[in-house]
Amino acid sequence: MIIYFMMFLLMPACYLLLSHAVELQKRTDQNKILKVLSFPFGLLVPVALFITLLACSMVTWLKSTCGDVSFSIIVLQLTSPIKGTDSGVINSIIKTGIIPPLLVTLTISIVYLIMVRVLYNLEDLPVKKVPAWTKICLEIILLIVLVGTIQIQGTKVGMWEYIKSVQEKTDFYEKYYVNPAKTKLDFPSQKRNLIYIFMESMESSYADQEDGGIMDDNYIPNLTKLAKENINFSDKADGKLGGPTCLEATAYTVGGMVAQTAAINLKLHNSGSMFGNFLPNLTTMGDILNKEGYQQVFLCGSEGDFAGRDTYFTSHKDFHIEDYNAAKKEGFIAPDYKVFWGHEDEILYKRAKKQLEQLSSSDKPFNLTMLTVDTHFPRGYKCRLCKDKYNRQYANVIACADQQIYDFVEWIKKQDFYKNTTIVIAGDHTTMVDTSDPIWSNLNNNYKRTVYNTIINADCTYKENVTENRDFSTMDMFPTTLAALGVQIDGNRLGLGTNLFSGQKTLPEKLGRGYINQELKKNDKEYNGFY
Incomplete structure (x- = not known):
């Protein structure tokens, strides 16, 4: 940003070297072709300058806030509904990404006009305007710089690679996708309840190095304990905490949810709500459980329609949406109450307990799928329950989330419905923060960041060695969760996922994550059939 600022400030100064060429200015100002070419100067130069600076500042913001996210995720987020977005994120974009380029553009424009006025008063300019030839030179320079900037910044975020990949075709889904609608699934006679808890940005890295993480202190001792005991x-x-990786277009909330409940990645055409349909031809875990007579609820503390999450769950299938707006209607919070993305997780767990009491009072099995929010980037939300144990807010927020989830699980274990209930706790994706943040000081290229997972009270048999040394993705959680409910899956594969309890090789183990990610970016006819 500083380099661009200095460069553009020097441009008007360069005119001083030629300011005495009055006769040249008179001749060029009378040339009709030069007049036409210089006409858009007043609009083109400021706009080009602003876009150039904006591209630099937004990429810098993205890298420092979200880390190395794939460009497909950027496109999906830009095209998804933004209603309900945390105001802190929006304010951060405005303050860091938009205001600085705007101020720099205004400053340079004002300085330029002042210099022209000064030169006129010194009689170095015959009229109060910039010479036509100077305008054309600046237009050309600005356009060259703009194109170069877009090229460089586009490369940084993977834009060119993305554009190239979406133009390529693949038959990856035709080869490896297993349609759940055409797969034999045998449920046990007594169907088990499911509580699926998506923990925002929760990854195994937050454990200490002894337990498999990367931190000096274990920020998630309770989650570590739950993982080891279950x-x-x-x-x-050697019993160290680990988990799955996120494949292409799954490393953000709605993409992570689709991956873990349908075993596919989420591509651009499907982002947000599609006039009431979200991947209408896809068969998900919600569709399967609905067919088996399950009551289904999606519970979150933010607005459900952010990124089309409510549309996804109501489309697959008949989920009752309990979001931030529902919390206001039901009196859990005041009508004007809002913190962070909606309300904090302390309230979410209170609502979850009430939902479970209501769902368990019926003779039908239930599926409560819920999403926490306090650990959302960039620093999380520090609620009244959070302690100041560490010198970084995010570390304290993670530790607080760790305690709250443990207390919630302990409450569930005391309820009558627990004996017939399976609990899945999983991060929706790895944390979207810059790895240059001090919290990541121990991270190195040899450490693989993975999503946290643990399954409590599963109803299936398996060999103990199938839980370790696995190369798998969040997509494998879909068939694995059904298997944990006691469902017999013909072939042990659904979507692009593999039932981990079976011991069969996952697609990452067979094909490698690099190859899979490249194929998932491409245009796929089988995938297009989902919408």
Whole structure:
């Protein structure tokens, strides 16, 4: 930003070297072709300058706030409904990404006009305007700089690679996608309840190094304990905490949810709500459980329609949406109450307990899918329950979330419905923060960041060695969750996922994540059939 600022300030100064060429100015100002070419100067130069600076500042904001996210995620977020977005994120974009380029553009424009006026008063200019040839030179320079900037910044965020990949065709889904609607699924005679808890941005890295994480202190001791006492599928050995990776277009909330409940990635055409339909031809876990007579609720503390989450769950299938707006209607919070993305997780867990009491009072099995929010980037939300144990807010927020989820699980274990209920706790994706943040000081290229997962009270048999040294993705959670409910899956594969309990090789184990990610970016006829 500083380099661009200095460069554009020097441009008008360069005119001083030629300010005495009055006769040249008179001749060029009378040339009709030069007049036409210089005409858009007043609009073109400021706009080009602003866009150039804006591209630099937005990429800088993106890298420092979200880390190395794929460009497909950027496109999906830009094209998704933004209603309900945390005002802190929007304010951060405005303050860091938009206001600085705007101020720099205004400053340079004002300085330029002042210099022209000064030169006129010094009689170095015959009229109060910039010479036509100077305008044309600046227009050309600005356009060259703008194109160069877009090229450089586009490369930084993977834009050119994305544009190239979407033009390529693949038959990846035709080869490897297993349609759940055409797969034999045998449920047990007594169907088990499911509580699926998506923990915002929760990853295994937050444990200490001894337990498989990367931190000096274990910020998630309770989640570590739950993982060790129950089932944790890990990419590591010796009982160390680990988990799945996020494949292409799954490393953000709605993409992570689709991956874990349908075992596909989420591409641009499907982002947000599609006039009441979200991937209408896709069969998901919600569709399967609905067919088996489950009551289904999606519970979150933000607005459900952000990024089309409510549309996804109501389309697949008949979920009752309990979001931030529902909390106001039901009296959990005041009509004008809002913090962070809606309301904090302390209230979410109170609502979850009430939902479970209501759902368990019926003779039908239930699926409560819920999403926490306090650990959302960039620093999380520090609620009244959070302690100041660490010198970084995000670390304290993570530790607080760790305690709250543990207390909630302990409450569930005391309820009558627990004996017939399976609990899945999983991060929706890895944290979207810049790895240069001090919290990541121990991170190195040899460490693989993975999504947290644990399954409590599963109803299936498996060999213990299938839980360790696995190379898998969040897509494998879909068939694995059904298997944890006691469902027998013919072939042990659904979507692009594999039932981890079966011990069969996952697609990442067979094909490699690099190859899969490249194919998932491409245009796929089978995938297009989902919408």
